[in-house]
Amino acid sequence: MSFTRALPFLLVFLSSWNPSAGDPRTSFVAQFCNSTQSANGPLLADYFVPAMDNLSSLVHSNGYGTTVYGQAPNAVYGLGQCLGDLDSIDCQLCFSEIRSQLPKCYPKTGGRIYLDGCFGRYENYSFFNRIFDANDTSVCNNTRKSSNSGVFTGLLREIVGNVTSSAVGAGGYAVNSASNSGSTIYVLAQCWQNLNKALCNSCLTAATSSILGCAPALEGRALFAGCFIRYSNSLFWNTYQTNSSSSGSDLPWIIPVSVVGALLLIVGFVVWWKIVRKKKSKYFEEFYQPGLTISQSNLHFKYGELKKATGNFSQSNKLGQGSYGTVYKAVLSDNKEVAVKRLLLNTRQWIDQFFNEVNLVNQVRHKNLVKLLGFSVDGPESLLLYEYFANRSLDLFIFDTTPDKHLDWDQRYDIIQGVAEGLAYLHEESETRIIHRDIKASNILLDDKFKPKITDFGLARSFPEDQTHLSTGVAGTLGYMAPEYVVHGHLTEKADVYSFGMLILEIVTGKKCSNAIGPRTGQSLLSKAWNHYRDDTLSEIITESIYTESAKDEIVHVIKTGLFCTQANPHDRPTMLKVVELLRNSKREEEFVLTDPPFLDVDIDVEEGEVSCLLTNSSAQAMSTSSSQFSAR
């Protein structure tokens, strides 16, 4: 084991010691959904997704934002707010979580969600100046109570009063603490930034009287339509220590560790590491899992070198935005062209994600999967190096009608077959079962011969054999996402199969699985294809540019395979191995009958925090029509 191999671990170790690493406080507090069902779910989806996109970018840059999309009665009004103590990276992390959770209210006309670090809400009417509504409440943690109830309650009343009046005077946010007879109480108050002083004051006054009802519980939160208060007996807000360095934000996780502390840690670590090595401990082998070749020093690149290779991450070299980071084209000193993914890393969670990606991508070798060429962990951000493909991604071709971007049917067929083989490998043949979770046209890269390469394993998770599904925070791209995954967060290989089915439909029809913005002109791609299947007129949806009489039957067979993959019930969908086989047989006449319509009719009720599913009609159609990334990381 080399030191290079141990280095990432050291960095993880350091970062968990870093006193200034922020906490995005994504822990869930409460979610309320309006009880009214939208009269037009699909139309709501068309506005909901871009509204959330817009809101995210506003919140990322300002810590706060409001947005309006569409026309009544289907308009979407959105509001997002990070609490005042979060810095922009933590705010971004927190709001990403809101973005993936808020759609659980969909297709209700509105909903709001409180996390400990941020807030998000959407409605079909303008609620921006509303400070109260029927769901306003306090949540008290009654597991521990103050032993000195009288003193505690008096102190709480006083400090909450002080903090709320500071907040009203200071643009809507304040924190403070007070101690008395051995108890300390920490209080944070936040009004949404759009409210004026008077409204903020009314909201906080009402929230104060509500939260005082929590005493003598040692922790409480008031959740109001226009404001939030939390108190606790322990410090819970972020105190970023930026004073020790002028460039703290450039080097968020190294510099703030005091130099002496860092040196001591490194010395201690090296000594410990040597001892570990002497004992021939298997620790690192276990940490990295078998098959990982991170120790190969030629995989490790210097941050400065890569930064230079991308022209200081210049906008002109930007290739796109993937999960967890931005991708740039870079030219290494030996003139080799590579793609560099710049990961935002400053919390423990992100570092784990990073190693998850390095781990997975390194274990995976297949002609239809993008290879990892290297990484860098010595700079302020971690970087991953991939092969660069001149033809970039599939979405640049199939949705573009200009002749020089034209792919003929044989090329498209090869792409479909290649992606299927790559996925089958991930699901069944690689050492670790891997669910990609974000199969879509922009994640399929094309080499100079237009052979497909699946990229972006950032959302991938290794998938233990003994589990039938993973229940995770939903991430991925609406429109490509299987209904059971959107609604329940249930993740199996069949979610990839569903996304792959959507991809087939897009490749064959040249249409995106949704028109994300603007009033709908037609039915969703999926329902359209399904109707043509029922009427036995599937050949009508083939895009003109690839239609030929001789290829028609083969194309129709491929579309049917796509529909087979998008059936509502995951158990009815084929495995990817089966899909590969079906596609290979496409020249032969093999009839199969789809039994299960591709819509899962989903309705979501939130009762006492529990999400349950009923079956209704319009909603799932809506889910399959909306398209956008949840997490613009």
Ligand SMILES: *[C@@H]1O[C@H](CO)[C@@H](O)[C@H](O)[C@H]1NC(C)=O
């Ligand atoms: C639910 O939505 C309706 C309008 O669709 C609105 O009048 C009502 O106030 C909303 N309820 C809550 C709790 O926001």
Ligand SMILES: *[C@@H]1O[C@H](CO)[C@@H](O)[C@H](O)[C@H]1NC(C)=O
């Ligand atoms: C968000 O919407 C506002 C108007 O509601 C618009 O001015 C702004 O440009 C949009 N931002 C983005 C990033 O789409």
Ligand SMILES: *[C@@H]1O[C@H](CO)[C@@H](O)[C@H](O)[C@H]1NC(C)=O
């Ligand atoms: C919100 O949606 C509900 C149900 O579709 C509708 O009855 C109501 O009029 C809408 N509210 C507004 C302000 O458009």
Ligand SMILES: *[C@@H]1O[C@H](CO)[C@@H](O)[C@H](O)[C@H]1NC(C)=O
């Ligand atoms: C929110 O308020 C509505 C009434 O406007 C009520 O029907 C619903 O049950 C409330 N939801 C929760 C989770 O308390």
Ligand SMILES: *[C@@H]1O[C@H](CO)[C@@H](O)[C@H](O)[C@H]1NC(C)=O
């Ligand atoms: C209540 O506080 C305890 C101890 O601080 C914590 O472990 C628990 O998760 C809290 N419960 C809730 C519902 O916040």
Ligand SMILES: *[C@@H]1O[C@H](CO)[C@@H](O)[C@H](O)[C@H]1NC(C)=O
């Ligand atoms: C609250 O404010 C008052 C007046 O500004 C001050 O005298 C008092 O000490 C403050 N109390 C606490 C607990 O900070």
Ligand SMILES: *[C@@H]1O[C@H](CO)[C@@H](O)[C@H](O)[C@H]1NC(C)=O
């Ligand atoms: C930095 O230090 C100065 C003086 O020591 C202090 O006034 C200021 O509040 C500190 N800033 C931060 C962000 O801690």
